[in-house]
Amino acid sequence: MIIPVSSGGSGVPRAAANMDMKLGTFTEFSPDVALSVHALMLQARVFEERLIAMYKQGDGYFWVGGPGEEAFNIPLGLLVNKGQGLDHDFLHLHYRSAATLLAMGADPVDSLRQMKNTATDPYSRGRNFVGHASIRKWNVAPISSPIEVQFSIAIGTAEAQRKTKSKGITIVQGGDAGTAEGDFSTCLVWSSRKGSELPILILVANNKYGISTPYEGQHGEVCISDRGKAFKIRGATIDGNDPEVSWAAIGAAMHYVRTERKPFLLEAMVSRLHGHSSASGANFVKNEIDCIARFEHKLEERGLLTRAQMNEMRAHFTAELLEASKRVRKEPQPLPETIWDYVYADKNRREVN
Numbered sequence: 001m002i003i004p005v006s007s008g009g010s011g012v013p014r015a016a017a018n019m020d021m022k023l024g025t026f027t028e029f030s031p032d033v034a035l036s037v038h039a040l041m042l043q044a045r046v047f048e049e050r051l052i053a054m055y056k057q058g059d060g061y062f063w064v065g066g067p068g069e070e071a072f073n074i075p076l077g078l079l080v081n082k083g084q085g086l087d088h089d090f091l092h093l094h095y096r097s098a099a100t101l102l103a104m105g106a107d108p109v110d111s112l113r114q115m116k117n118t119a120t121d122p123y124s125r126g127r128n129f130v131g132h133a134s135i136r137k138w139n140v141a142p143i144s145s146p147i148e149v150q151f152s153i154a155i156g157t158a159e160a161q162r163k164t165k166s167k168g169i170t171i172v173q174g175g176d177a178g179t180a181e182g183d184f185s186t187c188l189v190w191s192s193r194k195g196s197e198l199p200i201l202i203l204v205a206n207n208k209y210g211i212s213t214p215y216e217g218q219h220g221e222v223c224i225s226d227r228g229k230a231f232k233i234r235g236a237t238i239d240g241n242d243p244e245v246s247w248a249a250i251g252a253a254m255h256y257v258r259t260e261r262k263p264f265l266l267e268a269m270v271s272r273l274h275g276h277s278s279a280s281g282a283n284f285v286k287n288e289i290d291c292i293a294r295f296e297h298k299l300e301e302r303g304l305l306t307r308a309q310m311n312e313m314r315a316h317f318t319a320e321l322l323e324a325s326k327r328v329r330k331e332p333q334p335l336p337e338t339i340w341d342y343v344y345a346d347k348n349r350r351e352v353n
């Protein structure tokens with residue numbers, strides 16, 4: 001019943017999605033794509049729920065993640081040209097991007113390891129808190145806790161791709177509130193210089209909050225994507241709670257950036273289903289759109305899955321991740337003597353002097 005997905009790059013069944021290259025118009029997923037996308041969305045959600053449970057049980061110090069962004073982040077991960085080097089896409093993601101990485105083929109257990117800060121955590125060797133991946137073989141730059149810095153850093157990989165005329169593009173993603181920071185403006189300026197435009201897809205996940213500050217009252221512009229207009233950057237604002245809309249829009253925006261070698265600013269309206277982070281309790285928020293509940297309703301209407309089958313899938317993912325969290329609990333913590341490993345500090349500095 002759980003459909004395996006060939007994730008990332010050329011393995012993605014793109015044609016089956018009937019993607020229209022015109023932004024804003026789309027057609028339904030074919031049944032196989034609908035089922036694959038749904039399975040990944042559900043796995044991503046259950047995985048976040050497991051991380052929250054781990055945090056609440058004391059198996060971690062902090063939780064931040066992306067329940068409510070699955071309808072946008074799963075299509076994003078499936079459409080990436082995954083690999084290492086300039087001919088593949090570079091990703092400068094944010095702390096709500098676990099679903100994107102899952103769709104690219106990341107093992108969710110590695111995030112459980114980062115939550116538990118084990119030495120086996122491949123992203124930070126137990127140094128960073130959950131949601132901070134770093135995957136060199138897929139051009140995934142280290143995710144940063146200071147918000148928005150990725151928008152300045154992304155200029156570097158996009159500029160390298162421009163100068164070397166390579167095939168890859170740069171993808172950078174952040175939240176709505178972070179667009180008030182200078183790094184976002186820096187990105188707009190650098191990506192749109194006349195004759196030196198950058199192949200960069202600028203993504204804003206607008207969940208209408210910056211921690212506890214509501215979106216209303218913080219923005220003079222109608223849409224964040226309108227901010228590209230002054231720079232002649234093409235843009236769109238879409239319903240990021242709909243995976244079919246998201247797939248079509250991301251696919252079309254990527255196609256534009258890949259072929260025109262120019263920037264595109266895509267804003268996705270998404271939900272924040274467990275609040276900002278563990279700092280605000282991480283409990284389920286009822287008054288937001290739940291993209292999975294909405295998509296499941298469609299799948300039922302189309303006769304692709306029954307409620308019983310979806311419940312069974314949820315139970316399967318829940319049991320699988322619970323089991324994994326128990327295994328991770330037994331994995332070793334980093335040894336104290338490794339504290340200076342993987343940091344810029346020169347541990348031999350005193351001896352050299």
Ligand SMILES: Cc1ncc(C[n+]2csc(CCOP(=O)(O)OP(=O)(O)O)c2C)c(N)n1
Pocket residue numbers: 096145146147148174175176177178179205207209210211276
């Ligand atoms: C440079 C910087 N300033 C402030 C913070 C504190 N901070 C953490 S998350 C956050 C809100 C971010 O809101 P938004 O960009 O909308 O992203 P969201 O968390 O809603 O996805 C802030 C202000 C930070 N981490 N880094």
Ligand SMILES: [Mg+2]
Pocket residue numbers: 175176177205206207208209210211
């Ligand atoms: Mg926000």
